[in-house]
């Protein structure tokens with residue numbers, strides 16, 4: 001079984017790359033399969049200020065490039081632009097099917113993370129790429145001197161909104177809840193900027209325009225009053241959905257589709273593990289993703305010792 005990997009990791013974000021660092025250092029034959037380029041959600045984050053060891057903060061791109069270099073240094077193989085479409089457990093090994101080629105492994109770690117939730121309102125799809133965006137780091141510079149709306153006042157919304165403030169003429173944060181859930185330090189910094197305005201307890205009900213976005217329609221949840229916010233850009237941070245579509249029927253998932261594991265990161269099938277944002281849990285941060293990735297790598301090592309010696 002020369003061409004069989006010890007472990008295949010699905011996803012090259014913070015959790016997948018960390019898992020690769022640990023399994024490669026254990027001399028386990030490791031492959032990361034990533035559907036885009038490595039980095040994950042964190043890789044396109046403008047500024048990361050809460051990852052220990054970098055007191056000045058650094059861009060997600062720079063941080064995740066270091067993760068990738070470190071994994072490769074210890075021997076992790078990486079296939080980018082290769083999407084895992086199916087996982088098929090066989091008697092001794094697991095088959096990992098991708099759109100390009102199929103791989104075999106003694107174990108699999110699912111580190112596929114999540115993707116931004118859509119609002120599901122009129123205009124959102126129509127104006128995607130023409131004013132509607134889910135990534136301030138990617139698209140922020142296109143909105144220089146424009147009026148922009150950020151939907152969602154969680155950490156992601158405020159953090160990316162702060163990055164947008166550098167470019168825009170005005171920034172209106174719209175939040176469904178009557179309060180802001182983001183960390184206080186972010187709230188305080190943004191509230192000091194005269195370009196920022198908050199519209200709490202409001203629901204976005206539509207996005208309108210012609211070739212590009214021209215306005216965002218919101219409803220006051222208390223009074224039912226409809227308002228129009230003139231804007232050329234809308235950045236949406238309204239929560240995340242797990243990338244578990246390819247696992248339906250294979251693993252135990254929670255009601256929202258996140259993977260249920262035990263504390264050793266073992267999923268409901270033998271030889272399959274999960275870590276990072278794709279797990280059913282409360283806190284989704286890089287630090288939690290890398291911690292769980294470490295545990296999953298050690299669990300893989302112990303699992304392989306067991307199955308290879310039996």
Ligand SMILES: Cc1cc2nc3c(=O)[nH]c(=O)nc-3n(C[C@H](O)[C@H](O)[C@H](O)COP(=O)(O)OP(=O)(O)OC[C@H]3O[C@@H](n4cnc5c(N)ncnc54)[C@H](O)[C@@H]3O)c2cc1C
Nearest residue numbers: 011013014015035040041042084112113276277284285286
């Ligand atoms: C706007 C924003 C700002 C954030 N800021 C911070 C911050 O400042 N500090 C912090 O600690 N956290 C921050 N986070 C959270 C952090 O980005 C995540 O917790 C972290 O990226 C999770 O890592 P992960 O590896 O589990 O998942 P992800 O980063 O989502 O990576 C998963 C990877 O798997 C790939 N993938 C998915 N499905 C497949 C498949 N079928 N086949 C192959 N590949 C697949 C994806 O393409 C992706 O690259 C932020 C998140 C957002 C959205």
